[in-house]
Amino acid sequence: MAQDPSQVDTILSQLQTAGASYKANTPGAREKLMSLSYDLISKLELPSESIMRMGWAEPAKAANCRTAIDLKIFDHLKESGEAGITAKELALKTSADENLILRIMRHLAAMNVINEKSENTYSNTTLSDALSEPRYRDGILFLYDVARPSFQHLPEYLRNTNYALPTSVTDGPFQAAHKTDLTAFAWLDKTPPYLQAFNNYMSAYRSGKPSWVDPGFYPVSERLVEGFNPEYSDVLLVDVGGGKGHDLHELREKHPQLPGKLILQDREAVISSLSEKDGGVFEALSHDFFTAQPVKHARAYHLHSILHNWSDDDCVKILRQLRPAMKPGYSRLLINEIVVPPQKAGWPITSMDHVMLILAAIQERTEAHLVELLKKAGFRLVKIYTYESGQESLVEAEVDESQS
The missing domain is CATH 1.10.10.10 (Winged helix-like DNA-binding domain superfamily/Winged helix DNA-binding domain)
Structure with a gap:
């Protein structure tokens, strides 16, 4: 041709x-x-x-x-x-x-x-x-041994379901490939070598890519520092489900003069694995984000790659746990996620959408989809910040005071 x-x-x-x-x-x-x-x-x-x-x-x-x-x-x-x-x-x-x-x-x-x-x-x-470094090496291990079989079984799985959209986290392409009824994350928890490989790879996945704390991405000083009021709370930002605190380390490194405290929240298993040196950057608290947010009236609540791991209903539940803790007109909700553009989405975005499809029967979301979720949880979109040709965006939202 x-x-x-x-x-x-x-x-x-x-x-x-x-x-x-x-x-x-x-x-x-x-x-x-x-x-x-x-x-x-x-x-x-x-x-x-x-x-x-x-x-x-x-x-x-x-x-x-x-x-x-x-x-x-x-x-x-x-x-x-x-x-x-x-x-x-x-x-x-x-x-x-x-x-x-x-x-x-x-x-x-x-x-x-x-x-x-x-x-x-x-x-x-x-x-x-x-690829000689553990974090990149483990990316090959995880993607080849865990994700690849799911992609390989995807056509057969779709044929068997008459091409219905996978929606079950316990009966999707991952389960068909690995012969399990566990969710992908539950399976990882029971398969320590691949859990370690996954965690290591996540530390490398964003390496070299623009971060929301970089100059020219999200205006940290204008949107978080200015207007910070310690009378409401001495906490500047709560990183909900923040893993081992990579984002907070980067935030403090690139903005060393930030006022207020930084709080890291994650599961007890993650928090207990942190080293003592992290104490100088942030305070660490064990927290399940499906339960009520204990830190009240912080300037911002940050969720990085959290919502894309959950169904729409679960996302709304997660967000609703934050709303009562936030001070209307002051607290900001920051969602660091891929936002699928309405057209000409690049392969890093479309392929990640497929990774979520085969691993957890969920998806990356468009702006309209995110706005819908925010509204259901009692929030309204303020603005979406996207770096030039960047993969992830920062979605800023606030409590919608018109919803009682």
């Missing part, structure tokens, strides 16, 4: 413009370059090549990365530095067949995971170095 040269020319021109923006460190330029690069490939790639890539190139890449992690190949590459390492040397270090190692390395080099320095000699890349 013939490609349209005019479409290719248009993308090439746009790439030049985006390239200049990237050199000027324009926010969103990197993401724009990536998007245009994918567009260019899609216009140049033959249908037969697309099928090859989807059918065996990408699956082989994922499988080889998984094997490379088992054999600590990425660690050996990093240790070898610029000199690189031969397939024969890797075979000796891993006790694996040399020809097998060579074939794995060739494909990983072809897919730009590693660098091919010369015949049968390979060296590290930024990506392969990252």
